[in-house]
Amino acid sequence: MGVRPSLYEELRNQGVSRRGFLKFCGYMSSVLTLPVGSAEVIAQALASKPRPSVIWLSVQECTGCSESLLRSFEPTLESLILDSISLDYHHVLQAAAGAAAEAARDRAIEQNWGKYFLIVDGSIPGKDAGARSTTGGKAGLSLVRNAAQGAAVIASVGTCAAFGGIGAAAPNPSGAFGAADALGDLVAAGKVTAPIVNIPGCPPVPEVITGLVTYYLTYGSIPALDDLRRPKIFFGKTVHDNCTRLPFFERQQFARSFDDEGARKGWCLKDLGCKGPLTFNACTTIKWNQGTSFPMYSGHGCLGCAQPSFWDRPGGFYTKPF
Ligand code: SF4
Ligand code: SF4
Structure with a gap:
């Protein structure tokens, strides 16, 4: 079997520009929370290794x-x-x-x-x-x-x-x-x-x-x-730790229904079943849809989908986590 080309060579062959490649490396460096200068390390590795x-x-x-x-x-x-x-x-x-x-x-x-x-x-x-x-x-x-x-x-x-x-x-x-x-x-x-x-x-x-x-x-x-x-x-933090509704959680301001005034003002969704405090995932840091949003930002609580007990949690998706 011949030596495989590097990942960068493959991307270049597909028309990905050097600038696009470096942008990707920079983004990955921030996603991985690596120290300053790591984007170059990633770029060098992806450009040299098969x-x-x-x-x-x-x-x-x-x-x-x-x-x-x-x-x-x-x-x-x-x-x-x-x-x-x-x-x-x-x-x-x-x-x-x-x-x-x-x-x-x-x-x-x-x-x-x-x-x-x-x-x-x-x-x-x-x-x-x-x-x-x-x-x-x-x-x-x-x-x-x-x-x-x-x-x-x-x-x-x-x-x-x-x-x-x-x-x-x-x-x-x-x-x-x-x-x-x-x-x-x-x-x-x-x-x-x-x-x-x-x-x-x-x-x-x-x-x-x-x-x-x-x-x-x-x-x-x-x-x-x-x-x-x-x-x-x-997975080192819960989705609750970086949620935009966290200040309202701390002030004990909880929405009572998904479309009440509190929910629209960004109040916490815990009493509507949000499992954010129990769920370790990167949804509120990396976000979804290319960094656009995450469920609590859009008005729905976390279902706890990344936890081992997701489907068998007593009471179902909309019971209070505590
Ligand atoms: S909406 Fe959920 S994740 Fe956000 S602060 Fe309230 S309990 Fe935490
Ligand atoms: S249900 Fe899953 S995808 Fe949605 S906020 Fe919670 S952990 Fe993230």
């Missing part, structure tokens, strides 16, 4: 995480990952289908063994040897377990891949779990040595996925994780 191989395995999922990924900052992840980083396998987005696609996946795994970035989305059904979710006649459970053994990094993208999500919600008919749990025995046996990073969210903030890939390409390692395997740079 692009990595990415294998994306979707198991029991709704495609929302892939949709989110396509809505990230310019250059979009569509161009960054799909065209530049070399997405060797993604069964929703790739052009190939059927046996050719499955063969391409197996070839990419074999040729890049020990070096590829494995992304998993969707929960993994464990019941009946994983037979509830198959691709090309193979159980998602065995596809993930096999691919994980040759990965350099494993990223569980979305609350389903991280914690089981809706697939694992009671009564969990398929015996679903997240990727880390599906790989637990292989990790214990030393057969999976790659770090497993959780990027929860339903869907996850797309720039967090880009940020993780960029960090890995720049430093050859992953950022520090918390005890739920989430990168602390993105």
Whole structure:
């Protein structure tokens, strides 16, 4: 296999200007809260290192995480990952289908063994040897377990891949779990040595996925994780900590309905069910739709989608968090 071009070379071939590339590096530096001067370090790394191989395995999922990924900052992840980083396998987005696609996946795994970035989305059904979710006649459970053994990094993208999500919600008919749990025995046996990073969210903030890939390409390692395997740079604070309604929370000014005068004035939505104080995510710092807004800014509370208990929280979405 020939040497892959660098990510910058690929972007340039697609018409991304040097200025656009540097803008992306600067944005990533701020998203990753890196020190001054880090944009140049990122630019140098992305311009010099061969692009990595990415294998994306979707198991029991709704495609929302892939949709989110396509809505990230310019250059979009569509161009960054799909065209530049070399997405060797993604069964929703790739052009190939059927046996050719499955063969391409197996070839990419074999040729890049020990070096590829494995992304998993969707929960993994464990019941009946994983037979509830198959691709090309193979159980998602065995596809993930096999691919994980040759990965350099494993990223569980979305609350389903991280914690089981809706697939694992009671009564969990398929015996679903997240990727880390599906790989637990292989990790214990030393057969999976790659770090497993959780990027929860339903869907996850797309720039967090880009940020993780960029960090890995720049430093050859992953950022520090918390005890739920989430990168602390993105999940170190609750969405409440940077919410624009926080001053009203502190003054105990709570909206009583979604369209009352208080809600329109920006009062806190806790009594309408906002789970922001219990939810660790980057929604109020990075924001959504290319930095435009976030739910509480737009008038709706946080549903707590990035937490392990999202779907099974007693009382449902609109009960007070405390
Ligand atoms: S609206 Fe939610 S996140 Fe914002 S201050 Fe109130 S409780 Fe916190
Ligand atoms: S505001 Fe809450 S529910 Fe909305 S995306 Fe962020 S973590 Fe999920």
